[in-house]
Ligand code: SAH
């Protein structure tokens with residue numbers, strides 16, 4: 001397949017996704033990078049990722065922190081979350097993401113509301129107050145509204161798969177795991193005024209090239225201002241892994257992860273696209289390569305290291321092993337993984353001679369949303 005043959009209808013996208021020709025894939029990634037720089041510029045925005053808790057009421061079949069998996073559970077205290085957010089402010093990341101398992105109890109909802117107000121009050125010097133993205137699953141509309149009023153302005157809720165049949169195969173068959181409910185939650189977020197981001201896993205069991213093409217068209221139809229999608233990585237004890245259902249090799253899932261970023265950049269040139277952590281598990285420079293394939297958002301993990309190791313949505317040993325607590329001798333804020341930020345800063349001339357500029361101290365809302 002040649003780049004000039006690429007069309008953006010479902011068949012054309014599926015053909016591009018299925019094509020494993022290395023020359024085509026390379027040309028596609030280069031073109032996406034070119035379009036990104038021409039449309040949203042070379043800047044990459046940072047979001048300090050705070051993984052607040054691995055307690056979850058849901059039981060998604062692919063996930064390593066699902067309710068029924070036995071693992072050590074944790075929940076960051078309000079002070080721990082604020083300490084991480086202060087580090088994001090000191091390092092001029094501009095924004096934080098608070099992500100965690102889904103909980104809808106009043107204690108949790110109230111805690112997030114208090115945290116939002118406290119994070120917005122953190123001193124950021126000459127920069128705007130920290131931007132906050134939440135990624136805490138499906139919530140009643142009133143809760144989304146309460147958190148919006150308290151200062152959250154972006155929310156990431158992946159649709160996981162835009163094909164309702166595939167969605168059903170990777171979730172338990174009960175009302176807590178309903179495709180329609182998830183879709184409704186996305187529309188609630190949008191109506192309230194959030195920048196509602198979505199995404200899907202890439203390279204899952206049962207997933208076809210056509211399913212992935214549908215995901216891309218779903219983002220377009222939903223008019224998503226930001227998308228965070230990433231390769232599926234098996235968790236050794238998840239029901240989906242234990243079922244023995246086949247899925248693409250690690251190499252293929254990585255290539256698909258980059259290709260989906262590139263195709264989405266061409267389909268929706270002015271949105272924010274995140275280089276997901278799941279890429280890093282498959283390649284030590286996975287997220288940087290995601291940036292070079294058209295992504296423009298990078299999320300350094302600033303969860304305290306002792307807890308970070310318990311947030312195992314999937315097997316993260318490869319990244320955690322490279323995450324020494326002592327990033328720089330003598331620093332107090334040592335739980336920032338040096339591998340999360342530093343290779344990034346030095347990659348300027350290093351990867352294919354492409355320049356990356358970090359948008360320090362900025363919210364980096366998508367151009368698409370601002371329009
Ligand atoms: N509980 C919230 C947010 C935390 S989970 C939610 O589900 O929306 C964040 C994301 O992790 C999920 O959206 C899912 O796409 C991803 N995830 C979970 N298990 C995964 C796996 N095995 N491989 C890759 N991504 C996974």
Ligand code: SF4
Pocket residue numbers: 056057058059060063064065066067100101102137313
């Ligand atoms: Fe919970 Fe999110 Fe994992 Fe589903 S994907 S089990 S909602 S943490």
